[in-house]
Amino acid sequence: MLIQIPEVLSIEELARCRAILAGADWADGRITAGTQSAKVKQNLQLPELCEASLTVRQVVLEALNRNALFLSAALPKRIFPPLFNRYEGAYNTFGNHIDNAVRVCADSGVRVRTDLSATLFFSDPDSYDGGELVIEDTYGDHAVKLAAGDMVLYPGSSLHRVVPVTRGARLASFFWIESMVRETERRRLLFEMDMAILELRETQGDIPAAVNLTGCYHNLLRMWADM
Numbered sequence: 001m002l003i004q005i006p007e008v009l010s011i012e013e014l015a016r017c018r019a020i021l022a023g024a025d026w027a028d029g030r031i032t033a034g035t036q037s038a039k040v041k042q043n044l045q046l047p048e049l050c051e052a053s054l055t056v057r058q059v060v061l062e063a064l065n066r067n068a069l070f071l072s073a074a075l076p077k078r079i080f081p082p083l084f085n086r087y088e089g090a091y092n093t094f095g096n097h098i099d100n101a102v103r104v105c106a107d108s109g110v111r112v113r114t115d116l117s118a119t120l121f122f123s124d125p126d127s128y129d130g131g132e133l134v135i136e137d138t139y140g141d142h143a144v145k146l147a148a149g150d151m152v153l154y155p156g157s158s159l160h161r162v163v164p165v166t167r168g169a170r171l172a173s174f175f176w177i178e179s180m181v182r183e184t185e186r187r188r189l190l191f192e193m194d195m196a197i198l199e200l201r202e203t204q205g206d207i208p209a210a211v212n213l214t215g216c217y218h219n220l221l222r223m224w225a226d227m
């Protein structure tokens with residue numbers, strides 16, 4: 001399941017993040033790659049614990065925590081502290097790979113199982129050519145290139161790549177989520193149910209059926225959530 005979440009960052013937050021990232025010291029992206037992905041990874045990345053990373057990370061985490069769509073779709077238990085990458089010039093692509101199943105946070109040592117992968121776009125799509133995130137699933141390839149401030153969520157188990165950037169620069173944040181509901185299909189059912197209940201309540205008010213369904217949602221979550 002691929003979910004697009006619009007306007008995760010406000011225009012002000014986006015401008016602030018971009019200004020900080022513009023003045024930051026970027027490093028070779030292979031600093032966080034596993035041995036397979038290091039061979040196909042050719043991009044720039046901010047060191048995990050540099051000041052710019054820590055500041056922008058906080059902005060992103062605050063934005064995620066107020067985003068109802070994200071919280072419903074991901075049902076997050078732990079969020080790996082957001083990282084930042086840049087595709088430009090000779091560092092312009094990342095070939096096919098699957099993200100590591102478990103990531104260790106550099107500062108806390110906490111382990112995060114990567115149930116979901118996320119990419120939050122910082123650059124206006126018109127400002128660069130290429131740079132699509134291509135995600136493969138059983139329905140084929142999906143090319144994703146979103147407006148600045150928008151985010152895509154996809155299963156951590158997916159094979160994916162970033163197409164070479166041939167003009168301009170593509171700035172993004174990427175990170176992983178360990179979900180309270182590990183299985184993608186269960187998470188998808190809960191998300192669809194939550195969205196349907198929301199629509200029902202908006203159009204019909206809190207009719208008894210809506211109250212009942214809300215109860216069913218929470219009882220399913222109680223059955224499946226792992227804390």
Ligand code: NI
Nearest residue numbers: 097098099160
């Ligand atoms: Ni990846």
